[in-house]
Amino acid sequence: MMDVSQFRAAFFEESMDSLDAMEAALLELDPGVPDAEAINTIFRGAHSIKGGAGMFGFTDITAFTHVLETLLDLLRSSRIAVTPDMADCMLRSVDVLRSMLGTVRSGVPADAAAVQSVLARLTAFVDEGSAQPASPPVHPDPSGPARAVAAGEPVRWHLRFESRPTLLVRGNDPLRMFSELAVLGDLAVVVDASALPPLVQADAEVCVLAWDLYLTTAAPVEAIELIFEWAEGDCVLKIERQADPAGGAEGAALPGPAPAPPAGMLAQAALPARACESARSPGGADSGSIRVSIEKIDGLLNTVGEIVIAQSMLSQLAERIDGQEGEALASGLAQLGTYIRALQEDVMRVRMLPVSFVFSRFPRLVRDLSQRLGKRIQLVVTGDQTELDKTILEKIGDPLVHLVRNCIDHGIESPAERAAAGKPEEGVIHLNAYHKGGAIVLEVGDDGRGLARDRLLAKARSRGLVDEEASLTDAQVHELIFLPGFSTAEQTTDLSGRGVGMDVVRRNIKELGGSIELASQPGRGTRFTIKLPLTLAIVDGQLVSVGGEIYVVPLVAIVESLQLRPGQSNSVAGECDVLRFRGEYLPILRLHEVFGVEPGSVDLHDGLIMVVEGEGRRVGLFVDALLAQQQVVIKSMETHYGAIEGVGGATILGDGAVSLILDIPALIRMAATRPSTRRAA
Amino acid sequence: MTDAAERRPEQQAGRQVLTFRLGEEDFGVDILRVKEIRGWSPVTRIPQARPHVLGVVNLRGTIVPVIDLRVRFGLPRAEFTPLTVVIVISFDMAGGPKECGLVVDGVSDVCEIAPDALRPAPALAGQVDAECIHGLVSIDERMAVLLDVGELAARELGAAADAA
Numbered sequence: 149m150m151d152v153s154q155f156r157a158a159f160f161e162e163s164m165d166s167l168d169a170m171e172a173a174l175l176e177l178d179p180g181v182p183d184a185e186a187i188n189t190i191f192r193g194a195h196s197i198k199g200g201a202g203m204f205g206f207t208d209i210t211a212f213t214h215v216l217e218t219l220l221d222l223l224r225s226s227r228i229a230v231t232p233d234m235a236d237c238m239l240r241s242v243d244v245l246r247s248m249l250g251t252v253r254s255g256v257p258a259d260a261a262a263v264q265s266v267l268a269r270l271t272a273f274v275d276e277g278s279a280q281p282a283s284p285p286v287h288p289d290p291s292g293p294a295r296a297v298a299a300g301e302p303v304r305w306h307l308r309f310e311s312r313p314t315l316l317v318r319g320n321d322p323l324r325m326f327s328e329l330a331v332l333g334d335l336a337v338v339v340d341a342s343a344l345p346p347l348v349q350a351d352a353e354v355c356v357l358a359w360d361l362y363l364t365t366a367a368p369v370e371a372i373e374l375i376f377e378w379a380e381g382d383c384v385l386k387i388e389r390q391a392d393p394a395g396g397a398e399g400a401a402l403p404g405p406a407p408a409p410p411a412g413m414l415a416q417a418a419l420p421a422r423a424c425e426s427a428r429s430p431g432g433a434d435s436g437s438i439r440v441s442i443e444k445i446d447g448l449l450n451t452v453g454e455i456v457i458a459q460s461m462l463s464q465l466a467e468r469i470d471g472q473e474g475e476a477l478a479s480g481l482a483q484l485g486t487y488i489r490a491l492q493e494d495v496m497r498v499r500m501l502p503v504s505f506v507f508s509r510f511p512r513l514v515r516d517l518s519q520r521l522g523k524r525i526q527l528v529v530t531g532d533q534t535e536l537d538k539t540i541l542e543k544i545g546d547p548l549v550h551l552v553r554n555c556i557d558h559g560i561e562s563p564a565e566r567a568a569a570g571k572p573e574e575g576v577i578h579l580n581a582y583h584k585g586g587a588i589v590l591e592v593g594d595d596g597r598g599l600a601r602d603r604l605l606a607k608a609r610s611r612g613l614v615d616e617e618a619s620l621t622d623a624q625v626h627e628l629i630f631l632p633g634f635s636t637a638e639q640t641t642d643l644s645g646r647g648v649g650m651d652v653v654r655r656n657i658k659e660l661g662g663s664i665e666l667a668s669q670p671g672r673g674t675r676f677t678i679k680l681p682l683t684l685a686i687v688d689g690q691l692v693s694v695g696g697e698i699y700v701v702p703l704v705a706i707v708e709s710l711q712l713r714p715g716q717s718n719s720v721a722g723e724c725d726v727l728r729f730r731g732e733y734l735p736i737l738r739l740h741e742v743f744g745v746e747p748g749s750v751d752l753h754d755g756l757i758m759v760v761e762g763e764g765r766r767v768g769l770f771v772d773a774l775l776a777q778q779q780v781v782i783k784s785m786e787t788h789y790g791a792i793e794g795v796g797g798a799t800i801l802g803d804g805a806v807s808l809i810l811d812i813p814a815l816i817r818m819a820a821t822r823p824s825t826r827r828a829a
Numbered sequence: 830m831t832d833a834a835e836r837r838p839e840q841q842a843g844r845q846v847l848t849f850r851l852g853e854e855d856f857g858v859d860i861l862r863v864k865e866i867r868g869w870s871p872v873t874r875i876p877q878a879r880p881h882v883l884g885v886v887n888l889r890g891t892i893v894p895v896i897d898l899r900v901r902f903g904l905p906r907a908e909f910t911p912l913t914v915v916i917v918i919s920f921d922m923a924g925g926p927k928e929c930g931l932v933v934d935g936v937s938d939v940c941e942i943a944p945d946a947l948r949p950a951p952a953l954a955g956q957v958d959a960e961c962i963h964g965l966v967s968i969d970e971r972m973a974v975l976l977d978v979g980e981l982a983a984r985e986l987g988a989a990a991d992a993a
Contacts, residue, residue, distance in 0.1 A: 788892060789892065805871065806884075
């Protein structure tokens, strides 16, 4: 027996994809305008989930999807039309199926009450719909008239089902199909084993049986064909309508191997027509793509990173060889370097996926939430084909959800409020993504009420987060919302406003090597701008030397590097130094003190000051000299050693030596708390 | 014939030990723990590390810490010469398998130690915790201290992780 457990994971992933496609199509459905394409998409999704679930024996999923499928079939054949309630119910079905699939994966049981209630509603719609009189036939009917059977009148069908050798291997079970058939009405089944070889030669995985089935049912022929749709290509199926249910062809107890071809049979014309519809191939994926495990890609990326370093080392060695051969070697290695860097970029791109993967959950979120709050909101999404690294993509989802919820909850006003303010009643939330420099920028904006400066300030003061007398710029007031425990929601709703939000959002983004800022105008709206690196594995860095050590400073953190002019720095209380920079006073952090290194000189005027920023604050780092700028591969310190405060990782330079990468936000925090560099009040 | 066969199982139960010197003292480590033996190469210093953690090196693409055992055991420091050796060991810690390098004066030999050749170490007041020592053995009439490097490294780096 085949081990199907390895296919479970594939079934799960493909089913989740189907559900996403179904949900997207459901959100597109406009009750007034029938959209056959969308209905078909939803139908196909339900159908393949049912088929797959059947293969694994997940009977509850099969049973649920069957009802959904029946409803969709009624819609498909235009017997009923979509109503907003129905669309809603189908969206809830998608949720239910997600949770049922989740049970498959994690064992956590789905909410039985929810499942039952949605199932009941679906069944009600189906019953209502089945009671409708059948519309004129959808399929071309060579048999001519009398296909419009009034509901409730049983018809007798003769089906001839002949297996192809691939039937069982493709996961079809004729017995299961026949059981489903039996649900439709009275069924008699007669097997035709004439093609069976002697038992010693028989192959258990190759089905050579054929069956004649006699079914008396009031169901439309589409319901019959539906049951066998999954086995398309793996069987030869003929369905004929027989003349008269009463006293019909029952007499033909054991028909010969060749089926008697009566006149007016619905030939296989129906089935090939269906075959043209894109049935899901066993491979499952869209044409031209494959699923790859992320470990494989990371392995690739690692190896390529090592090659980059090795090539760099070789290049350096080659430069030390004199003469023609040295030059030839150096130039060959340089060319190799170009190819390797191209390879590296290609491999990195393999890990990148369009941001639509994460944006796609928002139409549903906005729809449900705005309905719940009684607000009217339109979601506009641009740049959703912008690509970013898969790991970043996965982790940016929750922060984005939080921001969008904030916009819906606190940003966009109620329709009445908006009307009173002279705005259109429908608010707009805008999601945008684009590349800029070596980073990707995500924007979440709304045209709502904006941040109320006074309320923010009052709240911060009452929480003791800000001095009573301190005067803050608008930008600084906005930054307050990123402080832990801060929330100005009058009552905390369960969506946001519990005060655990924005600081966690910022921390999550920071862990991805990114940053978040906001801009807001009262009455006009708010916009959050998130900057993320293209990849987690590589950073553009500025090498600096402090004493005999070389450190790497991420370029994104650097504001400016300068040599101190006389009088530009002052010492405060004889203990710490501050630098006058663009109208502010910044503390100076002596890296040689932080890292315990003997510097080239302790005089600030001998070295360089590098102004860096992180989390809205700036600090001047005192270093001996600036060296090269280069792209470095980030290596973890924690694999074999552990975390070091102020150090965000390590890298290997071209000469094979290890260099520590500085964690700028951590250093800035250290500058604020170290006793020897107390910030000027 | 029978005698040798009877004796052989005992010998097979012995362990193989890599011996090395620190100044005048001999030590040994379980060969199964030794991943690699390298010459000395410059290390990159780590801030806020304990004095015997010299820094980190690039071990074929992985960043691995290096511990100076002389410093760790309170012996006077030595100059690093071309003969100085770094023994790279692997050990287990909470986070998974880890590696680190131990700087020693030089490696001597790989010897087989019979299980009954191991003598318990006397309570040593001093730098070496009793838990880090398997015991004392006699090799070529010299006494060597058999170290439990896994325990030793785990303590050093565990402490480092806690302090960070």
